Amino acid sequence: MKQMMGKQSLELKNEVYVISGSSIAGSKEKEGPLGLCFDRTKEDPMMGMNSWEEAESALQEEAASLAIEKAGIMKEQIRMIFAGDLLAQSIASSFGIMKLGLPLYGLYGACSTMGEALSLGAMAVDGGYADFVLTLTSSHFGSAEKEFRFPLEYGNQRPLSAGWTVTGSGACVLGNKKSRVKITGITTGRIVDYGLKDSQNMGACMAPAACDTICASLRDFARKPEDYDRVITGDLGSIGQRILLALLREQGIDLHRQHLDCGMLIYDQDTQDTHAGGSGCGCAATVLTAYILPHLESGEWKRVLFVPTGALLSKVSFYEGMSVPGIAHGVILEHVPG
Amino acid sequence: MKQMMGKQSLELKNEVYVISGSSIAGSKEKEGPLGLCFDRTKEDPMMGMNSWEEAESALQEEAASLAIEKAGIMKEQIRMIFAGDLLAQSIASSFGIMKLGLPLYGLYGACSTMGEALSLGAMAVDGGYADFVLTLTSSHFGSAEKEFRFPLEYGNQRPLSAGWTVTGSGACVLGNKKSRVKITGITTGRIVDYGLKDSQNMGACMAPAACDTICASLRDFARKPEDYDRVITGDLGSIGQRILLALLREQGIDLHRQHLDCGMLIYDQDTQDTHAGGSGCGCAATVLTAYILPHLESGEWKRVLFVPTGALLSKVSFYEGMSVPGIAHGVILEHVPG
Numbered sequence: 001m002k003q004m005m006g007k008q009s010l011e012l013k014n015e016v017y018v019i020s021g022s023s024i025a026g027s028k029e030k031e032g033p034l035g036l037c038f039d040r041t042k043e044d045p046m047m048g049m050n051s052w053e054e055a056e057s058a059l060q061e062e063a064a065s066l067a068i069e070k071a072g073i074m075k076e077q078i079r080m081i082f083a084g085d086l087l088a089q090s091i092a093s094s095f096g097i098m099k100l101g102l103p104l105y106g107l108y109g110a111c112s113t114m115g116e117a118l119s120l121g122a123m124a125v126d127g128g129y130a131d132f133v134l135t136l137t138s139s140h141f142g143s144a145e146k147e148f149r150f151p152l153e154y155g156n157q158r159p160l161s162a163g164w165t166v167t168g169s170g171a172c173v174l175g176n177k178k179s180r181v182k183i184t185g186i187t188t189g190r191i192v193d194y195g196l197k198d199s200q201n202m203g204a205c206m207a208p209a210a211c212d213t214i215c216a217s218l219r220d221f222a223r224k225p226e227d228y229d230r231v232i233t234g235d236l237g238s239i240g241q242r243i244l245l246a247l248l249r250e251q252g253i254d255l256h257r258q259h260l261d262c263g264m265l266i267y268d269q270d271t272q273d274t275h276a277g278g279s280g281c282g283c284a285a286t287v288l289t290a291y292i293l294p295h296l297e298s299g300e301w302k303r304v305l306f307v308p309t310g311a312l313l314s315k316v317s318f319y320e321g322m323s324v325p326g327i328a329h330g331v332i333l334e335h336v337p338g
Numbered sequence: 339m340k341q342m343m344g345k346q347s348l349e350l351k352n353e354v355y356v357i358s359g360s361s362i363a364g365s366k367e368k369e370g371p372l373g374l375c376f377d378r379t380k381e382d383p384m385m386g387m388n389s390w391e392e393a394e395s396a397l398q399e400e401a402a403s404l405a406i407e408k409a410g411i412m413k414e415q416i417r418m419i420f421a422g423d424l425l426a427q428s429i430a431s432s433f434g435i436m437k438l439g440l441p442l443y444g445l446y447g448a449c450s451t452m453g454e455a456l457s458l459g460a461m462a463v464d465g466g467y468a469d470f471v472l473t474l475t476s477s478h479f480g481s482a483e484k485e486f487r488f489p490l491e492y493g494n495q496r497p498l499s500a501g502w503t504v505t506g507s508g509a510c511v512l513g514n515k516k517s518r519v520k521i522t523g524i525t526t527g528r529i530v531d532y533g534l535k536d537s538q539n540m541g542a543c544m545a546p547a548a549c550d551t552i553c554a555s556l557r558d559f560a561r562k563p564e565d566y567d568r569v570i571t572g573d574l575g576s577i578g579q580r581i582l583l584a585l586l587r588e589q590g591i592d593l594h595r596q597h598l599d600c601g602m603l604i605y606d607q608d609t610q611d612t613h614a615g616g617s618g619c620g621c622a623a624t625v626l627t628a629y630i631l632p633h634l635e636s637g638e639w640k641r642v643l644f645v646p647t648g649a650l651l652s653k654v655s656f657y658e659g660m661s662v663p664g665i666a667h668g669v670i671l672e673h674v675p676g
Contacts (some may be wrong), residue, residue: 127465
């Protein structure tokens with residue numbers, strides 16, 4: 001049982017590689033700082049479909065196929081898929097990957113789902129239960145606003161603390177075939193609830209969970225922030241980042257040199273009117289595949305702690321006055337020398 | 339890579355035991371044929387809380403605590419929880435197990451979630467990633483009707499093909515500590531869609547997925563129905579059972595001697611007005627822990643294929659005219675001689 005580290009972490013010793021990553025994003029994401037990094041961007045937010053939900057499913061379907069193609073394998077070699085999204089009963093995933101006809105484990109970790117998918121996928125490969133797995137998440141601005149907030153036609157004002165749900169899907173093929181990036185460890189997140197109830201300030205709701213997971217990972221692996229080139233959260237945004245760095249400081253951890261947030265990377269805060277930053281399952285997933293993996297592949301970064309963050313609320317829990325707890329899953333990604 | 343069997347299955351060789359099971363159910367379940375088998379039953383459907391959702395969370399919290407207590411371990415020994423429910427964004431689970439403060443992987447597999455949780459939990463134990471894991475699901479008649487159908491106050495008529503959502507939660511502790519039941523194999527389900535759109539006939543929607551998983555499992559392990567004492571689906575109900583047996587017959591498999599369905603076991607079809615039978619994540623989970631595990635512990639049954647079934651729909655997908663695809667996960671449970 002040597003691979004269990006501390007209380008929440010696992011060291012993966014059997015060489016789990018990120019063989020490929022794909023990113024399909026929308027037009028607003030194309031106009032952002034990472035616009036040229038995505039594999040493909042789509043001008044039509046409906047993806048030629050009849051509903052936001054079908055459009056999101058189409059994003060997943062394309063991201064899945066592209067990741068498999070880039071991995072240079074046949075889809076039948078994928079032993080299992082780990083996938084999820086933000087919609088009730090995860091319908092974007094169900095209808096998006098149905099046609100693949102592959103064994104599926106459906107996940108729900110809100111916007112932390114890519115971290116959860118990579119963690120479980122890595123265990124499946126490391127344990128010898130699969131040669132190849134597909135990990136996959138998505139979000140869509142239109143379907144998420146409908147699911148959690150107001151009809152788009154209503155044109156409500158959004159507070160400056162709100163995020164902007166990324167339209168996009170990212171997929172990775174993990175496996176035992178050598179590539180330039182491997183997963184060397186994971187830290188499973190716990191639900192952390194500071195009692196916040198403002199669903200328009202998700203960064204604040206999720207920052208305590210990000211802090212909890214980052215502290216657990218550093219403790220379990222006996223590492224310091226300096227042992228990482230970057231520690232990259234999912235979608236805390238600018239307000240969540242401030243809170244995270246302050247919470248970490250209380251724990252004696254100074255992360256300001258290493259910390260990046262996918263939600264702050266994907267949009268231009270000054271010109272794109274996205275307020276606190278990007279959010280959604282598709283945010284961490286597309287920034288991972290379009291931006292983080294290439295930096296690791298090239299060796300510019302040697303080791304990254306990737307920490308997608310999720311806010312565990314629903315319309316019903318919000319209306320019933322419940323708090324918005326958070327969860328964050330940590331995945332350690334390392335450069336593999338050629 | 340010897341443990342991969344065929345295309346969808348895994349053989350688990352490192353002795354994954356079901357150390358304990360707990361079942362908490364409602365008053366209608368108490369009045370049914372398994373009424374005396376549940377660990378605890380609750381007269382108050384609100385569980386003393388203010389909403390159906392909080393009541394469902396309370397069921398999960400109690401089931402989780404009881405399973406840990408019955409396993410004779412400290413909660414801190416649980417390395418990770420695999421849990422999910424039917425509600426949008428899985429809020430019953432989030433709020434139900436938050437207080438445990440343990441690492442969590444949230445799942446969504448509709449009513450197949452207990453099969454998914456047992457599968458992933460078994461891999462985690464078999465792979466040496468955890469000494470003990472907790473697997474857990476729930477459903478609640480009130481919260482499910484609100485989530486998927488009509489307000490209870492409306493008192494709509496229900497077609498005879500409809501199921502009745504079980505109020506209950508079941509939890510299992512899996513681990514490497516010897517018990518009288520072990521998990522020896524799993525078959526990961528695929529999404530199967532026959533194009534059916536009737537959300538009031540979920541048995542018909544899920545039967546093709548159950549057929550697919552049972553066929554895959556028998557093929558991957560090179561077994562016949564006679565190699566099992568029972569093959570037990572989750573919540574097909576009486577109509578789904580007829581369809582399943584017919585579909586299997588087309589594949590040359592006669593399962594009528596081995597087949598049971600949790601949804602048909604939990605209520606008395608003649609007197610309880612539950613139409614096609616019980617359904618919901620809590621159905622397969624409570625029947626597993628209250629009825630199936632004891633039969634395996636005593637040795638009355640030596641080997642069971644447990645196949646929880648899920649219907650992958652949401653209010654939105656239904657309103658948008660999408661079909662109701664199904665998924666089913668297979669778990670092989672075997673008696674361990676004393």
